[in-house]
Amino acid sequence: MRIGLVVQAGHRERFAEAARTLTGVSFAWAAYEREEHIRDDVRDLLAAGELDGLLLGxxxxxxxxxxxxxxxPTAVTRSAALDLALAWARARGNGWPATPVSxxxxxxxxxxxxxIALGLDRSAIATLPFAPDQSIAEVVEFHRAHLGRTGARYAISVRTGVAAALDGQAAVLHALATxxxxxxxxxxLVLRVRRRRADExxxxxxxxxxxxxxxxxxxxxxxxxLPELADAWVEEHGDRGVVAFAPAAVFETMTQHWITTPMPWHGAAPASAGAEADGPDTPAVAGFGIGPSARRSVALAEQAADRAEQDGAPAAYLITDDGVMIGPMGAAGPALAYTYRQHGxxxxxxxxxxxxxxxxxxxxxxxxxxxxRPISPGELAAALGITDPSGRRLIRxxxxxxLAVPEGSTQPYHKGRPTRLHRLAIGSALAAGGAAG
Structure with missing residues (x-):
């Protein structure tokens, strides 16, 4: 397995230390000096050889x-709440007040x-959340403005280059991912790659x-x-269909990663003179299904074909047993789109x-x-079949x-800290995205 790592050059050792616990995995590095070099470095990394996964900030x-x-498979690593708390701990260790700070x-x-956990005055803390188009200049200006207003002794930053740009105006503590x-x-990420290989x-x-x-x-x-189906099992299925069985990877290749699909029926012989054809509104469609058994895979493929017929045009869909639906795809279909039921x-x-x-x-x-109903990290972990620490990381x-909103806390036991509850907000985010589209 080969994983690509995109890191700022000065932080490479931090990522290398994290990677030492993995065996059977090789790493390809794109270590950039400045943010404007990122695109060229990532392009070179992707061109250097096939990757099984990519980790970047x-x-x-x-x-x-x-x-x-x-x-x-891609994972976006980011600094966590613990990393921020450690930065504040370093400030206190230096004898600096916890606030004001940006x-x-x-x-x-x-x-x-x-x-709240550290008992700090939230009103004395200025924040600038990350935005995709945010430049270093904007981040530096934010810190300078707060330093000028409050006379704060330091700032906490995740962005490379902030310390150099402030040029001694104030100390900068980096809250980088540990x-x-x-x-x-x-x-x-490695587990996702392995699961994907198993799925293939x-x-x-x-x-x-x-x-x-x-x-x-x-x-x-x-x-x-079709060359891709040379070793597949193909037979007639139902009144007007054909079913094919093959490894999932075969169909993924055939559809160019679930983007397009060949329409071989366009070259099929027309109905004979006495044959009863379907109505003019009946499209030629395909449905793909990936499930835990052959019977379940066929059932999912039939559901996907039913969904494709709703489009009223030649199209194809994929439905998997974990609730993912991909489509529409077709001979000239749009770019890959994942949907859940009717949401985009x-x-x-x-x-x-x-x-x-x-x-x-x-x-x-x-x-x-x-x-x-709100849910605790432990309940989330149990529902997804993952560990409690993974459930907490997922909630964060x-x-x-x-995509999750705090909804109070619960304390099922008399001793110990209360457990924070969150209400999932994925459906509303999907609906908002669909309305925006």
Whole structure:
């Protein structure tokens, strides 16, 4: 397995330390000196050889997102609440007051969470959350303005170059992701890659439906002539369909990573003179299904074909057993789009949260089952079958992306700290994205 790491050159050792706990993984590095070099360095990294996954920070992801190939597992590592708390601890260790202070990149919610935990005056803390088009000049100006108003002795920054630009006007404490934070994101990425490889070995089903029942045999012959399906099992299915079984990776290649699909039925023989053809509004469609069994895969493929027929034009969809739907795809289909039921924008939302579309889709399904009820990190972990620490990290990621909202706390035991509750807000974010589109 080969993982690409995009890091600021001065922080390479921090990432290397996090990567030392992994075996059986090789790393390719893109170490940039300045933010304006990011795009060229990422382009060189991607051109140097095939990667199985890519780990990068918020700034590199924002600067080079359009260069990342569709389908490449990607993780966006970012500083966590613990990293901010450690920066404040260093300030107190230097004898500096905790406030006033200005902080960039962290969300308002994360800053408030840490400030409340440390008993700090939130009104004396200025924040500038990260934005994709944010420049270093904007970040520096934010800190300078706060320093000028308050006379603060220091600033807390995640952005490379802030300290040099302030040029001694005030001290800068870096709240960079610790090796522990990076290690957790890196391990999660490697597990995603391994799960994807396992998924690629799973068999999947494809259901092709023709616009005329008499073309089934011709469609089957046309499918068997496709090089990708040379070793697939293909047979007629239903009144006007053909079903094919092959490893999921075969269909992914055939569809160019679920973007387009060959329409072999266009070359199939027309209905014979006496054959009863379907109505003129019946499209030629395909449905792909990936499930835990052959029967379940066929059922999902049939659902996907049903969904494609709703478009009223030649198209194809994929539905997987974990709730992800991809489509529409076609001979001249649009770019890859992940949807959950009728919602769009799941892929961009997942990228914003640093999660895979499949994980976010499962969370959207969980949110529907909760019907507005808040959930604890432990409950989230149990629902997704992950560890409690992973559940806490996931809640933080969702909160930082605006996909989970604090909803009080609970203390099921008399001893110990209360557990914070969050209400998932993925559905509303998807709906807002659809309305914006």
């Amino acid at each position: 918020l700034v590199p992801f924002a600067r080079a997102r359009d260069l990342i190939p569709a389908g490449l 902080i960039d990149t962290f969300t308002d919610e994360t800053v408030s969470e840490v400030a 090796p522990g934070t990076i290690r957790a994101d890196l391990h999660e 070995q799973r068999f999947a089903a494809a259901v092709f439906r023709t616009p005329a029942s008499s073309t089934r045999s011709a469609l089957r012959r046309a499918l068997l002539e 924008g799941l892929e961009s939302l997942a990228g914003r949260a640093g999660l895979s579309p499949a994980t976010l889709s499962r969370l959207a399904a969980l949110e529907r089952s909760l019907a507005g 990621k969702l909160a930082e992306a605006g």
